[in-house]
Amino acid sequence: MSKNDRDNILELVNIKKYFPIKRGFKQILRLDPPVYVKAVDDVSFQLKRGNVFVIAGESGSGKSTLARIILKAVQPDAGFIILNGEDITSKNDKKTMKKLHENVQMIQQDPYSSLNPRMRVMDIVMEPLNIHERQVSSKPERIEKVLSSLQDVRLHPADSIADQFPHMLSGGQRQRVALARALVLRPSLIIADEPVSMLDVSVRAEILQVIKSLKDRLQISCVYITHDLSTSRYIGDTIAIMYAGRIVEIGQVDKVLSRPLHPYTQALIDAIPQPFSGTSRKKNLCL
Template sequence: MRDEILVDIQHLSKLYPVETGFFTRTNLFVHAVSDLNLQIYRGESVGLVGESGCGKTTTGKLLVRLIDPTEGKIAFHAEDGVVDVATLRGKALKRFRRNVQMIFQDPYESLNPRMTIYDTVAEPLDVQGIGTLPEREERVAELLETVGLTPASSFMFRYPHELSGGQRQRVAIARALVVEPTFVVADEPTSMLDVSVRTGVMQLMQELADKLGVTYLYITHDLAVARYMCQRIAVMYLGKMVELAETEELLHHPQHPYTRALLSAVPVPDPTYKRKPMEIKGGISKPINPPPRCRFYERCPIADDFCRDNDHPPLEDKGGNHFVACYKV
């Protein structure tokens, strides 16, 4: 399953102009995502991990074409041929949306409060014109059962405010899966949920991946959650991908100094476990017209003059499909 590429991201960038006056044209840009390269294989689930403002959500939205990239290509290998997500429009874009869906972070905001659960889940079928009314009803009922909202009939015609956070997220998952997509971008789908409910949603997503053959891009700030959800993890820092490896490899042998700092900062639910201290400067700044050097230079404990004088390091395979963007590793 590791051989077939589903999504091939090449040199993907998204720049946002910094708001200035009405008539002055700005030449200041936030480099939200900068020259990102990533291959996602069919059937796997890749974690995109980083702190707030690192560009992980922007990447997710680029992949589902909620926003248009500034530069780069996203080749999506659909059953009927390869499409470039970055340039899709009209009917082709609509057809693409049958293949790619997204699950959002906040289950309280991602469901229209004035639409019943049935209407929400059936919406993709409705706008895509799939099936007749009774067929849609049947499909929605079936899917609600699949995501654990049983009996479906007692949920179909309720409104989101009558459901708990966990149930709403299950509805959001059902909506994403109703068109049988091959690729789902999940943007922090469990970060707003309580622990006792969160595990259930995580397991559901995994089950569905196995059952329906869905490929996930799992965006999260929580490495512990990523460990359970993903086979590979990509770490992002200020719009750049700094490290990419198999999950356990990354957790046990982190190479990039930022990944190491991140891992050592994650609190551990074990009072006797002593973490290795790792001192880097806190705070994260917005990447507005960043200087042409390693983005991590200012905070890096091992940076030297070479890092200062050279461009951001390229992502290189340091052996065993462990990619790191650092000169000092």
């Protein structure tokens, strides 16, 4: 393993994913050539260990497809996925997938549908431990890990939260439960796909603070996907701006947001709402 490999938790090299567009009966009869959506079109980037990599872009720009490719839920048409220095692109065996699911965890956008309503928080957060660690840890050890994971995401008091069902919690608390479940196996990488976009503005900052503290305290790396730039400067180290499946601009968050080189990046910055007249858009780029 080269030094570069050790520094990078994740590297994507020339990743492509084209989805065929369904053709109508007439088009098939006319033998029209198939048409494709270029969901991800030649994307490369490196994520340094312990850093947060922001992927920003409008709806349909390919952000979630990229997340699914990293999790190997979608096989890319071309390119390489290198995780922890290992090329996992065409490895689909049980052992590799198990290691991947322990090492890389996902947080979804919707905290209402991502948690099983019939399970208590204790069982929801314990589920990954039951799948991956049942043979090596006892029930009391697993309970201890769940409670410590709930504390990591600042859900207090952990034992009383553990007893609740999802419908008894607020949207922000549910998202923190989802985060606790993602953390309980101590993954090295978290992929957060628009984790705060469905939450009330007043609780977004709390969730972002928790994600940021994990990065600082536990050295967990993160791919943070968003279509709005206002939180990127607070949370991110590096940012890639995606447009129609391609990265049109990439660099340190501060640099890209204060001196955007691509007109599309400027357009995203201009789209940030201004809560108070008189404040500059650049000022609104941090919390």
